[in-house]
Amino acid sequence: MHAKPNPARPARTDRTRRDERSGAHQQPGAVAAHTHPRPGLLLGVLIYCGLVIAVIGTLGTPLIPLIADAQHVSLSDAQWLLTLTLLTGAASTPLLGRLGDGPHRRTVLLAGLGTVAAGSLLAATANGFTQLLVGRGLMGVGVGLMPLALAIARDLLPPRQLAAGIGALSITVATGAGLGYPLSGLIAESFDYHAGFWVAAVLTAAAMAAVLAVVPGRASTRAARGPVDLVGALLFAAGLSPLLVALSEGESWGWTSPRIIALFGAGIVCLVAWIMLELHSAHPLVELKYLAARPVLIADVCAILAGFGMFNAMTLINRLAQAPTSTGYGFGASPAVLGLVILPLAVGTVLASRWSRWLGPRTGGGRGLLLVGLFAVALAEFGLAVRHDHLVELGGATFLFGVGIGLAFAAMPGLIIGSVPPHETGSATSFNQVLRTVGGSVGSALGAAMLAAHTPAGATEPSNSGYTVAFVIAGGVGVLAMLAALALPSSPRAGEPAVPASRQAELETLQEEAADAAASGLVMADDVEP
Structure with a gap:
């Protein structure tokens, strides 16, 4: 006699079995098998690391005019200090994420901090521009380290302190970014540019010592997922780097110059080869098949468009x-x-990261949250197109940018986490961050091109109409991002979670990470007045 199927019990699909094997159905907060014996001290160390990473990330822009004058190079050449930071940060982020996806997160974090410290020392002791370039390029590795610190907190903080600890850690990212820019400006006005890099070296060395003393050697109980795809990482860097260089230098070299065409061609060829390799690799750097899911695909498209509008406007x-x-x-x-x-x-970004938990359920989940954030960004851009006559208007627009960016980027992890297996969440969200950087590079390049097109012959400054046109274009791209977000699936019914309850803790963590990390990534290679 056969038992009748129970209609109230959903069928165990292949996806369900795979999620069970990978740990998707663990209870929220039960990420770590062992918690740190002194969680308060651990959180303090990780908060300090977050502050250091964020401050160093905003170090370069205000120092560029001083460096150009001291090194007797043009401002366009000096901006390579920012371009290299962008390149190394974007190219290393997926690799660091994959290296840290296992039991050796402290080792990867220390290696990354050591690279930043070495770069800071090279820049602080540089007498020539080449050494300064190498040092600043190494400092860009810090861009990919914050997810490791957050992952350590997820694994080692006790459940009762996890939410508050992640919230405090995420706030320091935005706080450090907000403090780093004024601090760099003060150093630029009061000291030699070497002082800024000495400060970075001392801060990073202290962070390394604190990590060694407090973070345990095996900061995660997760097993390694197989060999790291080093060939894929090299191909990815070889494909992304020429594209970013071409976008950064297209205006000064000429968009149809042989160098720019060669860079675009080399980047496209390497990226095509990378895609083919990833599709056939047993342990790929990024699982591309999961990126085809509609929520993930739309989140990535919105990341490119939102990055475009955001960095375009910040450059302007x-x-x-x-x-x-x-x-x-x-x-x-x-x-x-x-x-x-x-x-x-x-x-604005800090407030958005706090508001996103309250606003999300009231706007229809991730789809509504993304639309609200993109609307705020577009509103700020169109507002600046209408009026930009006072500094207070610029400050108000940057606040609105922060709110919009925080809400939009807080929504994207929710779209991704509900469509990929748990063990691919870090890889998929890191790839989303890289696409945001690519969109930002395009936005910065187009903003600079618009200003150049509205610069009268023989003049050094563009006309005011150039800013108006550029802000309108940035706002239009924001509207395109909103249209893309409308293609997302309809929100769940009332009371029905958008993602499984077992993954809500992970989602809330990723939302705060994404919203606050946005504030630390707003320094682009064209942000300096030439």
Whole structure:
């Protein structure tokens, strides 16, 4: 006699069995088998690491004019200090994420901090521009380290302190980014540029010592997932780097110059080879098959478009604030004043990361949260197109950018986590971050191109109409991102979670990480007034 099937019990699909094997159905908060004996001390060390990483990430821009003058190079050449940081950060992020996906997170974190410290020392002791370039390039590795610190907190903090600890750690990312820009401006106005890199070296060395003393050697109970795809990592870097260089230098070299065409061609060839390799690799750097799911695909498209509009607008705000008052529209802001103009961005991002938990359920989940964030970004851009006559207007726009960016980027992990297996969450969200950087590079390049196109012959500054047109274009791209978000599946019925309850803790953590990490990634290679 056969038992009748129970209609109330859903069938155990292959996906369900795979999730059970990979740990997706563990109870929330039960990430770590062993918690740290002194969780307060551990959290303090990780918060300090987050502050250091964020401050160092914003170190370069205000120092560029000083470096150009001291090294007797042009501003366009000096901006390679920022371009290299962007390249190394974007290229190393997926590799660091995969290396840290296992029991050796402390080792990877220490190696990354050591690379940043070595780069800081090279830059601090540099007498020539080449050494300075190498040092600043190594410092870019810090961009990919914050997810490791957050992952350590997830694994080692006790369940009762996990939510508060992750929240405090995430806030320090935005706080450090907001403080780093004014601090860099103060150093630029008061000291030689070497002082900034000495400060970075000391801060990073202290972070390494603290990690060694407090973080256990095996900071995760998760087993390694197989050999790291080093060939894939090299191919990815070889494909992404030429594209970012071409986007950064296209305006100065000429978009149809042989060098730019060769860079685009080399990047496309390497990325095609990388895709073919990843599709056939047993242990790929990024599982591309999961990126085809509609929520993941739309999240990635929105990341590119939102990155475009965000970095385009921030480039324009930097240029506008620093433009001389003789132009009739500029403010002649010093590096310190410029830092204060950017500071509301961090405030808005911190608030957005807190509001996202309350606002998400009231706007239809991730789809609604993404739309609200993108709307805020587009509103700020169109608002600046209408009026940008006072510094307070720029500050208000950066605050609105922070709110919009925080909400939009908080929604993206939710779209991804519900469509990929748990063990691929880090890889998929890291790839989303890389796409955001690519979109930002395109946005910065187009913003600079718009200003160049509206610069009269023989003049050094663009006309005010150039800023208006560029802000309108950035707002239009924000509208395109909203249209893409509308293609997302409808929100779940009331009371029905958008993702399994077993993964809600992971989702909340990723939302805070994404929202606050946005504030630490807003320094692009074209943010300096030439």
